[in-house]
Amino acid sequence: MIRMMLTAAGALALLGCTATGSGEGEATAASAAPAPMATNYAAILADPKRPDADRARDAARMPARLIDFAEVAPGESVGDFVMGGGYVTRILAGVVGPAGHVYAFQPQEFIAFKAQYGTDQQAVAAAYDNVDAVAGPFAAPAFPVPLDTIITVQNFHDLYLKPFPADTGAKASAALFAALKPGGTLVVVDHSAADGSGTTLSDSLHRIDKAAVVDALTKAGFVLDAENDLYANPDDPRTANVFDAAIRGKTDQFALRFKKPG
Template identity: 55%
Template sequence: MKPTFAILAAIATLTAAPALAAGVPANITAALAAPSRPAADTARDAARKPGDLLAFTGVKTGDKVVDLIMGGGYFTRILSGAVGPTGHVYAYQPAEFVGFSADYGKALKDVAAAYPNVTPLGAAFSALDLPDGLDLVFTVQNYHDMHLKPFAADTAAKVNAEIFKSLKKGGVYLVVDHAALPGTGIAPADTLHRIDIAAVKSEVEAAGFKLEAQSPMLAAPADPHTANVFDPSIRGKTDQFILKFRKPK
C-alpha cells in the first residue's frame, strides 16, 4: 500500500516540538517515523544517523532532490517523506549496477511504485541526464564506485559535471563515503571500496563546487582504514566522511 502524505503530516504535527529542540526539522522527523518504512531500514537508523545527516543537507519540504546511486532505497524512502507531496525525489540506480545484480533493479522498481513522488532513473553512468533545477544531490557510500575498474576513468568527472549543471545556483551536493588512508587517492576504491577524502574534494571542486562544510558525525577513529568495507571485522563500523558542497550563486 502506498504511504499517504496525510499520515506524514499528522506525524509532523505531533513531533514538531521535540524535532526542533533536537536540531532535526519536523519534515525529517516525520519521514523517519513513517509507518511505510521497512523494519530492516529502521533497525539501521542508530548507525546511519539519517536524521542528523539530512538535517545537515538542509533538505526542505518542496525540494527537488536526487538520491544518486540509491542502492536498496534506504535514503530514497526517507527523502520522499522529507520533501513531501510538493517535492520530488529522483532515485538513480546505474544501469551497470542493475546488470550486476537484479536486486538493484528490483529495489528501484519497488521504491518508485510505492512512493508517488519518486521517479526512477536507470541510465548508465555515461548517459546520465539529470533534471534541471535540483535543490540537492545526495550520495552515500557510493562515490568511490565511480572509480571501480569496469568504469571509464573519467566517470566521476562526467557525473560531477552533470550534477553541477543540474543543480540550482546555491544547490547542495552531499557526499558521504568510507574513508581511505590519507594520500592513497582513488586507488583503494576497487580493492577496499574506500576513497581518500582529499581525492573527493579535489574532484568535486574541479567541477565548480565550493566545499561549504564537513561533519564528523559518522567518524570512527578505531577503523584502521586498511580493510575492505565488507570485511566482517569492520562492516557497519567504518570511518566515514561527510562533505557538503554548494554550487556558487
C-alpha cells in the same frame, strides 16, 4: 559499495545512513551528538512503507542528522544518486513532502549486473507519489529537472572501480554539477581511505581518500561548504576492505557538503 562489483564478475561481463546500492548494506559508526529536529523525523521514520531492514539501520545511519546537514527542505526537488535499496530515498520522500519530489537514480550498469537494483528502484517509486525512478549511465545521470540537492551515500568511490573507464569520476562529477540549480547542494558520504591514497583503494577496499573527492568535485566547479563528523571513527585504521567482518559497520566515514556557485 557494490561488493566487489564487477571485479568478481569480471569487467562488466559490475548501507550507515547503500553495497548493496547507495550504502545500504554498510552500517555506520554511531555518534553521540543529538540530531536537530527542525523536521518531524519521528513521523517520517515511522512511515509504515519503510521496511524493517531500514528501521534496523536508523540508529547507526542517523538520518535526521544527515538530512539536516544536507539542508533539505519541504517542497524541494532532490536527487538520490545511486539509490540502492532506497533507504535514503524513502526518507527524502517524507522530508520534501507532497510539494517536493525525489528523483531516485540507479546506474544502468548496476541494474545490468544485478536485476534486483532495478526491481528495488521500481518498487520504491511505485510506493511514493513524489518519487520518480531515474536510470542511465553511471557517468551521465539524466535527472529530468534542475535539483535543489543531491545526496550520495557510500557510492562516490564506485566511480573509480577498475571496470569503469578512467574518466568516469570526472564525467559524473561534471554531470552532478550540471544537474543542480545555481546555489544547489551536493552531499557526499563515503568510507575513508588513508590520507594520500587518492582513488587507488576504491576497488580493493571500497574506500576513497577524502581529498580525492574534494579534488574531483572542485575541478567540476563545486565549492566545499562544510564537513561533518557524524560518521567518524578514529579507531578505524582505514586499511581493511569495508566488507571485512572485523570492520564492517565500524568504518571511518566522511560527510562533505558542496555548493554550486550562484
